[in-house]
């Protein structure tokens with residue numbers, strides 16, 4: 290068996306077309322969505338991600354503003370920029386690129402929750418816990434959207450999430466257990482005694498541990514869907530969490546790069562457009 294490729298790049302392109310039409314509808318109502326990003330320091334990966342976000346915005350007609358702060362910036366300096374973006378009417382949504390090396394809780398808590406496109410403000414994460422509508426964190430909701438677009442069923446599925454970080458594992462567990470997804474979720478992490486015993490039972494495995502090749506073919510049930518969220522690097526190239534031979538066992542597999550990463554960008558754009566629609570009282574498509 291060779292797994293069907295869950296092509297995040299292709300879905301990103303499709304979603305850009307869909308979102309461009311919604312941005313055009315907003316423009317008719319006199320609204321231009323505006324995304325701002327805050328980047329602290331010069332980490333090459335973070336710099337690339339932020340650059341990609343601005344390019345994506347330009348492609349669908351969203352204006353964007355960069356606030357690049359030098360490495361070694363203080364927490365107070367970052368919070369002052371957050372305060373400025375909270376006040377600016379031309380900025381309908383913004384994010385602080387992570388990691389900053391500073392107190393993430395203090396930074397995330399300072400963002401106006403109605404402009405929080407990352408869905409990581411404690412109020413928005415609390416809304417997810419309490420099943421209230423709020424922007425959802427981009428990578429986990431990107432995983433769910435990718436599976437939906439390839440008709441991989443989640444209703445009643447056994448899903449194993451490997452990793453319990455703030456931006457992927459933890460919110461993904463919450464999203465997948467909503468009634469709308471209705472999956473049964475097992476959260477695995479560095480304290481899990483027998484990871485393979487869990488993954489072998491799973492219909493869907495989401496590997497977000499940041500440990501290269503932690504998921505090997507013997508750990509995957511034949512036909513399962515496997516999503517690789519790992520972004521460790523080896524010789525400058527991405528070394529994902531999923532061993533390449535998993536393609537011979539899995540039914541569906543994300544490439545990495547080209548799988549979940551582009552979906553993170555797609556869902557950010559969706560959150561930007563949705564925030565602008567909400568602010569303008571424009572009904573989003575059903």
Ligand SMILES: Nc1nc2c(c(=O)[nH]1)N[C@@H](CN(C=O)c1ccc(C(=O)N[C@@H](CCC(=O)O)C(=O)O)cc1)CN2
Pocket residue numbers: 334337338341384385386387388407427428456527545546547548549550551553554
């Ligand atoms: N404020 C946030 N910080 C971070 C988030 C986030 O959602 N919000 N997620 C990640 C980084 N990230 C977005 O910010 C991100 C990761 C990966 C990609 C992507 O398209 N990757 C490409 C490969 C690029 C490469 O070669 O390095 C791919 O997978 O094809 C986009 C965005 C952490 N920080």
